[in-house]
Amino acid sequence: MFEEKQPAVSVDKLTWMYEQMVKIRYYEDQMVEAYTEGKSPVFNIGEGPVPGEMHLATGQEPAAAGMMVHLTKDDTVTAPHRPHHHAIAKGVDLKKMTAEIFGKESGLGKGKGGHMHLFDPEVKFSCGGIVAAGIPHAVGAAMANKMKGKDWVAVAFIGEGAANAGAFHESLNLAALWNLPLIVVVEDNSYGISVPKTASTSVESNDLRASAYGVAGAYVKDNDPIAMYKASEEAVNRARNGQGPTIIEIQTYRFLGHFQGDPELYRDKDEVPGLRARDPIMKLRQQLADAEKMSEQELEEIETRAKKEVDEAYQFARDSDYPKPEAALNDVFTS
Amino acid sequence: MFEEKQPAVSVDKLTWMYEQMVKIRYYEDQMVEAYTEGKSPVFNIGEGPVPGEMHLATGQEPAAAGMMVHLTKDDTVTAPHRPHHHAIAKGVDLKKMTAEIFGKESGLGKGKGGHMHLFDPEVKFSCGGIVAAGIPHAVGAAMANKMKGKDWVAVAFIGEGAANAGAFHESLNLAALWNLPLIVVVEDNSYGISVPKTASTSVESNDLRASAYGVAGAYVKDNDPIAMYKASEEAVNRARNGQGPTIIEIQTYRFLGHFQGDPELYRDKDEVPGLRARDPIMKLRQQLADAEKMSEQELEEIETRAKKEVDEAYQFARDSDYPKPEAALNDVFTS
Amino acid sequence: METAKKRMLTGNKAMAEAIAQEMENDQNVFVLGEDIGKYGGIFGSTQGLIEKFGPERVLDTPISETAFIGAAIGSAAEGMRPIAELMFVDFFGVCMDQIYNHMAKIPYMSGGNVRLPMVLMTAVGGGYSDAAQHSQTLYATFAHMPGMKVVAPSTPYDLKGMMTSAIRDDNPVVFMFHKSLQGLGWMDQLDYAVGHVPEESYTVPLDKANVMREGKDVTIVGIQMMTHYAMEAAERLAADGIEAEVIDLRSLAPIDKDTIIKSVKKTHRLVVVDEDYRSYGMTAEVAAIVSEEALYELEAPIKRLAIPDVPIPYSHVLEDFVLPGPDKIVEAVKQMMDEA
Amino acid sequence: METAKKRMLTGNKAMAEAIAQEMENDQNVFVLGEDIGKYGGIFGSTQGLIEKFGPERVLDTPISETAFIGAAIGSAAEGMRPIAELMFVDFFGVCMDQIYNHMAKIPYMSGGNVRLPMVLMTAVGGGYSDAAQHSQTLYATFAHMPGMKVVAPSTPYDLKGMMTSAIRDDNPVVFMFHKSLQGLGWMDQLDYAVGHVPEESYTVPLDKANVMREGKDVTIVGIQMMTHYAMEAAERLAADGIEAEVIDLRSLAPIDKDTIIKSVKKTHRLVVVDEDYRSYGMTAEVAAIVSEEALYELEAPIKRLAIPDVPIPYSHVLEDFVLPGPDKIVEAVKQMMDEA
C-alpha cells in the first residue's frame, strides 16, 4: 500500500479552528475563576455565582473544533456533561449560554438548565448530564433528517467512559441498520471521573467497535487538531452522502479535574504537566506560524477577538437578572 | 491453512444430547396440548390449565443440549422468556418446573413465577421475561465463581433479537474486562417476535461482535448439534481455564410461533415446513444410527425413557393443588 | 342522525384510527416500536398502519428501547411528532432514563425553548396470568414524575379521542392502554372493550375525569379496568339501594381534582380503586387530595383498594386474590355504609 | 462510660465504617460501583475501603449500571452479599429494569427459593444547584414498587446502624443517603451531618420511624433533610408556644404506620414534608394512611409540603423556591393552627 497524499487543510479552516480553540480555552479559564468565586476560603459546591457541578473541557478543544468546522447550523450536535467546547464551536449563543450557567433569566433555559443542560435549537445543540444519553437523541435527529430528505448530519459527542453504556450499543446498531447520517465522536481523555480507561474498556479504542455494527471507524492520535479535521471530514462526507455512520475516537487530554474541586488523587502529579506540554493550542499556533506563515500579529488579533467575545458573554451573564422565584413553576408544559 | 482433525464426540455424550433433545421436544409438544386446553373453541389467553404467554423452543434443542452436555450443576445458566429447553437440559426438576407452569403450589416458585420465571437454585438455573436481562445475572454468577476461586462457569442464553439490547454490550464489556468465565449463547431463530434479523441486527451474526470486546467468537451453522457441542466445549474450556468469555451464535429454527397463538402472518407459509425438513433431532438420530451404530431398539429405549419422565412431570403438575389464595401475600420478604 | 346505527369499534381499532387520521393530517407524525409494522402491534394499537403509510412512517425497531425512545425524543426536538410504543409498560426500566430524564425534563430544562410533541404509548394491566414482569400498570410510577401528561383511557371512544389529543399536544404524553380493553380476539371478550366510536376525527381532553355514573351515597374513583369494575359494583349496589357515583379518572397527570372534590362533597364517602400497587399509588394521591381539600366533607374513613404491595403472581388463584374486582368493591362500599 | 467524650463522625464515615465492619465479619460482602475505589465514592460512602480490602472486594466498574447492578443480583443469587452503589439516584432509569424487575421480584417469583441479600446504595437530594438530573430523591419511585426495603436515614448514627442492618438483611435493601448529610468537605457544612457514632458494630431496625422530638400540638412527618428542617421549624414554633412532634420516617418501605397514627392521635394535626415530587409521593401515602386509619382524630385538614411537580431547576433562586425548608414548615403549621 502507498500513503495517499492528503489534500492540505485550507488556512481559512485552520484559522477558524484556532479561533474556536482559543475561545474555548479562554472561556474555560474564565469559568475556573467564576466558579471559584464565593467558594473560598471554604469550598462549598452550592455557593458563588456559578454553583453546582462544573465539568470543564480545557485540553479537549481539538475534538470540538476539528468536527464542527465541517458542520453548519442545520447539523445537529448532542454533547454530554462536559459540553462547553462543543457548544462554543457549534456556535451556541455565547451570551445566553453563559447567562444560563450563571442561572440567569436571560439564559438559554431561563436559568432552569444550568451548565449540563444547554439547549440552543437555533444551532441544533443540546447536552445533558446522563452519560451516553445524548447518542439516541442524535440518532433521532439523523432519522428526522433522513425523513425530511435533507443531507444534514447528526454528531453525538461522548467520553470514552460512556462507550461502555448500553445506549452506545443500541444507538449504533440502530443507526447502522437504518443507514443514518450519524457520527459518534468518543473523546478519550483517559478517565471516567477517576476510573482509567484500562479499568473500564475491554478494547484499546472504540473505533475498533465499529466492526460490531458494520460501520466505519477512525482513530485520532495525540489530540491532533489536523488529524481530527481529516477524520471528521471523511465521516461527515460519508454521512452526508448517505453512506452511514462513523465512530471516531480521539485521544485527548483532560488538563483539569473531572469536575472543579476534584482532588485528583487517582492520577500521578506529573501527568497533567506532561499533557500540558503537548498543548494542542500551542501546537496549532506553531503550525499556523510555521506552515501557513501567519504573523504573530495576525494570531494575536484572532486571540483578542476570541477573548473579547468571551469577556462580553461573561459580562452579559453577570449583568443579567435572576429569574423570579415563581418562574420555577413555568415551562413544565406548554399550552 | 489445513483443517485440524477434531477428536470425535463420544457416543455417551451424543446419546445424552439425543435424550435431552427428545425430552425437550416431547415436553414442548405436550405443552402445546396443555396450553390449548380450555382455549377452544375461543382462544382466550387467560383460560385453561396453563394461562398467560407461552414461548416454546421446538426446533431449538441443539443450543441447549450441545452446551449443557459440558456443564455440571455447579455451573450457572440464565435463560430468557423461551426457557424450557435450557431448563430441561440443565437438569431442572421437571416435576416442579411443570407444576410451576401449571400454577401449582408444588411448583418451583409455588405458582408465583410461571413459565417465564423458573428458578431452580439446586442446579443454578434461572430465567426471566425481560429480553437480555439474564446476561448481567450470568456475569454476576461468573464473578462469584471467580471470587470463590472455583472453576465454575456461567452461561447466558439469549435470542438474536436480544443481542441489540444495551445489557448485551455492558455485560460483555464487563466480563471481558474482568476476564470472567462467561459464555453468551445467541440463539438465532431468525425472528424477534415478528421482526426478522435483517431488520434488527446491523451485522450478519453476533459472534462478529466478539472483537468489540476482545473476546472469542464462534458460529454454529444449520442448527447442528455436533457443531454446537464442539463450539461449546471450546468455550467452556476457555472459561474454566481462566481465559475469558466467548460469544457463540447458533443458527437455529423456530418451528412454532413466537408464542402460542401467534398468527405468524409475518412469515412465509413454506418457511416452517422447510425448517422441519431439517429437524435437528432427526439428523442426530440418523447420525447415531449411521456413525455410532446405535440400533433402532436402543434409540427407542432412549425415547421411551425421555417421554416417561415428561409424562410423569405433567401428571405430577396436574395432580398438584393450587396454592391458597392468601399465599399471594407471602414470599415478598424473608424474615 | 341520532337514530343512525352506532358505529362500534374495539379499543385497539379506535386507537389505530386516531393514529391513522393524524398521520393523514400531518406528515410529521410517525410511529416506531417493536412489532408495530406487519404484526400491527402486539396489542393491535397500530393495526393497518403499515399497509396505509408504509415502512417509512411505521418503523419496526430492534429490541433497543433506549435507542428508539431516545431517537423519538431527538426527532421530536427537530419538529417531528413521533409516537413510540413501549410494548409492555413493565419494560420501562430499560429505558426510563430516556423517558424521565429527557423526554419529561428537556422542555423544562430548556426554559420552554425545546418542545417535545410526542406520544409514548404502552400496554398496561394484568388479569390473564402473565405474571410479575408483564402484568403491571405502574400508573403512579409515571404520574409521580413531573413533565409528562399521563393518561389511561377506559373506553374505545376515549381511546380514540384522547389519542388524537395526545398526538396534537405539544407536550410529551404517556398514553397507557389497557390490554383487556383493546378488544383483541385472543383475550377475554369484554363488553366494555367495544363501544361507539365516530368515524370523523374528534378530541377528548387529556385533563378531565369522567363521571360515568351519578350517585349520592358514595364516590368510587377508578381508572381503566377498575372503572368498569366499579360500574359493575355500582349496578349491584343499586340493587341494594346504594347509589354510587363512579368517576373514571382518565388522566393521572394532571389529575382532575375538581371532579373528585365535587363528587365527595355530594356523597361524603370515598372508595378509590386501582390496579397499581397500593403504597405510594393513585389511591394514596386521591385520598390525600381529599384529606387536604375536603376533609370535613367525609362521613367515613376513605377506603383504598389496590394491589397489596406484592409483585403480580402468576397462578390465577393468586392473581385473582391480589387484583381488585367488583366483589371487593361491593364489599368495601357495604362495609363503609355499615360503619357509618 | 456515660461521661466519656462522644465519638463524632460524619455521615459518610459512619456508612463506610458499617461497610468495613461487615466486610471484616463476612467474606461474602463486597462493594462495586463507579469511583468507589481510590476515589472512595463520589459522596464518600466507601472511603478507606479499598485500602483495607483491596480491589478484589472493592470494585470500580465501568459506566454500565445495568451490567454491574445485574451482576450484583447474579452474585447474590449465588450466596454473595454485594453492596452496589448507584452514584446518583437520578441515574435509576438506565438500570431500573435490573432493580425493579429482577432484584425486587426474583425472591417472590421464585416462591422464596432464591434470596437476594444485597444492598443498593444511592445518593439523593438537592439544594446545591445540581439541576434536574442530579438533585432528585425519588423516594416514592422506589417505595411504590414492592419487593425492596427502602430506607433513607437522617443521622450518622442511623446511617451506620441501618447500613449494618441492611447488609445483614437477607432481602434487597435500597439504601438512600442524602448528599448534604454526608458531611463532605466540599458541601455546605451542616451540624446534623456530624453526630455521635459508637465504634462497635450495632444495628438500627429498617422498619421503625423515629420520634425526634415530642410535642402535643402538631405532628410533622419528614425524612432525611426534611426531618432536620422540621426540627429547625419545631424550635422556632416552640418559641411561639407551639409544640410540634417531629417524626423521622427513616424507612419508606415498609412504612411505620403505627408511629404516625399514634402521634396523630396525640396531636390531631398533621403536616408532611418531603423532598420528593408532591403528586403520588410520600406526602400522599402518609396522608392516605391517616385518612384511612385515623380520620376522626384530625382537627384540621392535612398539609403536604413537597416539590411542586416540576423538575428541579438549576438557578438557586428557583431551586430555593421549590424545595421545602424550615420557613415553609413554620408557615404551614402556623396557618394550620390559625385555621383551627
Ligand SMILES: Cc1ncc(C[n+]2csc(CCOP(=O)(O)OP(=O)(O)O)c2C)c(N)n1
Ligand atoms: C448513567 C450515568 N452514570 C453515571 C454518571 C456519573 N458520571 C458523570 S460523568 C462520568 C464519567 C464520564 O466519563 P467519560 O464518558 O469518559 O467522560 P469525561 O467525564 O471523561 O468527559 C460519570 C461516571 C452519569 N452522569 N450518568
Ligand SMILES: Cc1ncc(C[n+]2csc(CCOP(=O)(O)OP(=O)(O)O)c2C)c(N)n1
Ligand atoms: C426489554 C424487553 N423488550 C421487549 C420485550 C418483548 N419481547 C419478548 S420476547 C421478544 C423477542 C425476543 O426475540 P429474541 O431475542 O430473538 O428471542 P426469541 O423470542 O426469538 O427466542 C420481545 C420483543 C421484552 N420481553 N423485554
Ligand SMILES: [Mg+2]
Ligand atoms: Mg473520559
Ligand SMILES: [Mg+2]
Ligand atoms: Mg429470535
